[in-house]
Amino acid sequence: MTISGHGSAAKSIVDELRNEIISGHLQSGERLGEMALAERFSVSRGPIREALRSLADAGLVSFAPNVGARVRRMTIEDARALYEVRAALESEAARLAASRASKDDARQLIDLLVNQEPVVRAHPHGAYLQGGGDTDFHAVISRLSDNRLITRLLFEELYPQLLLLRQQHQNVRGRGVEALHEHERIAEAISQGEPELAGMLMRRHIRESWTSLERQMASEGEG
C-alpha cells in the first residue's frame, strides 16, 4: 500500500527515479543496479533497495530475485489490462461522485472544463493526459468520489504506468477535442446526480481512449 512513511531518503529517491523513468531518461529494460544508484545519490544501498521496492509497487520497475531491478517494459497485454482496470475504477469514481458531489463541487468541475476549452482547441492533438489538464479532471472526480482507496490506486499505481506506457510508445497522440467533449458530458451527468449515466459515460470515454491507443500501438509494429 505504501501508506506514506518511507524514510525521507528513499522518498526523494523514489520521486527522482520515477521522473527519470516516466520522462524516458531511463529507458525501458535498463538495469537499475543498487551500487550504481547508491553512488549516484551519495547514499548507501539500504535506501536504494527500499526505493526500488516502492517503484516496483507502483509498477514502474520489475524484479528478478538475485538479479535485480529493471525499468519495466510494458507489453500490449499489460496495456490492455491497465485500461480495463482504469475503466473499472474511474467509472466507479464517476458513479460515486454523481451520488455524493454537492452542487458546488459539480460547479467547480464544470468550471475546470470551461477554462481548459481554449487551451485544448489551440492544441487539438496535444498530450492531454501528460499536460495536466486531463489529470486535473480525473483528479477532481477522484476527490469527489470520496474514496481514498480509489484515489490512491489511480494516482500511485495506474497513472504512473500509463505515463510509462506513453513513454515507451512515443507516437501516441491525444484525442484532445473529442476527450474534452466527453469530459463535458461526464461532468454534466455528475452535476445532475446521475450515477449510472456518469459511470457509463466514463467507461465509454476510457474505452475510446484505449481503442485509439491500441490502434496506434498496432501500427507502430508495422512501420
Next chain:
Amino acid sequence: MTISGHGSAAKSIVDELRNEIISGHLQSGERLGEMALAERFSVSRGPIREALRSLADAGLVSFAPNVGARVRRMTIEDARALYEVRAALESEAARLAASRASKDDARQLIDLLVNQEPVVRAHPHGAYLQGGGDTDFHAVISRLSDNRLITRLLFEELYPQLLLLRQQHQNVRGRGVEALHEHERIAEAISQGEPELAGMLMRRHIRESWTSLERQMASEGEG
C-alpha cells in the same frame, strides 16, 4: 506492485506475519517492532523491514515515519471504500469473464457451485469467504477475466484487507445460502456470454454483502 521477487527470507516472514494478523493472533493496533521481530525470526532487521513494507503495501500494516509499524486498524470508512473498490473490480472481472470465457470454462464455474451447494446448506451462516468456497468462486472468475492486474489487486490487496476487517469485527456472519444463489445467477450470466448482466449481478452481489456487513458493524457499536 511487488511482482514477486523479495529475498526468500522476507517472503516467508511476510506469509507468517500475514497469517498471524489475519487470524487475530496479532491484534489490531499492536506494535510491530523491528528488533522484536528480528529476534523472533532469528534474522537481522533488513529482511524484517522489507517484510513490513510489503505488508503495508497489502494494507495490513500502517506506518508512521520514525515510529514504526502497527497492525492496521480498519475503520468503517476504510471498509466502505474497500467494498466500493471491490464492487468495481469484481464486476469488471465478471464482465470480462462473460466476454472471454469458453463454454468449457463456464461449465467449470457452474460445476464448482454445484459441488459447494451441499456444504453451504449444511452451514447456512458459515464464514463463506474465509472457508475458501467463496474465494474459489471469485478466484475462478478472476482467472476467466484474463486480466492479471485485476487478479493481483484482488488477491494481494483487497482480500487480505477483507479478512483483516472480518477479524476486527468478529461477529460478522456470512450470507451463505443467499450468496450461493447469487453466485449461481452470476455464473449463469457468464456462461451465457452476457457481460452487462454478469457485471450488474456481481455489483449487486457485493453491494448486498456490504449492506449486511455494515449493519452488523453498526449494531456492534451499540452492544
Next chain:
DNA sequence: ATTCAAAAGATTGTAAACAATCAAAGAGAA
C-alpha cells in the same frame, strides 16, 4: 566453429554497528 564446463568477476541478500529521531520518565516551578 560450436558447445559445454569451470572459474573469475560482479551483483544481490543478509548481518552487524553507528547515527538520528522520537517517546516516555522524571525533576522543578507555578
Next chain:
DNA sequence: TTCTCTTTGATTGTTTACAATCTTTTGAAT
C-alpha cells in the same frame, strides 16, 4: 496537583562489511 522542560531510554534510519547467488568469461573438447 499540574504543567513544562530536560533528560534518559528505546526505536527507527543509515552505513559498512560479509555471504550467497548469478552472470560472464575463459578454456578445452567435439
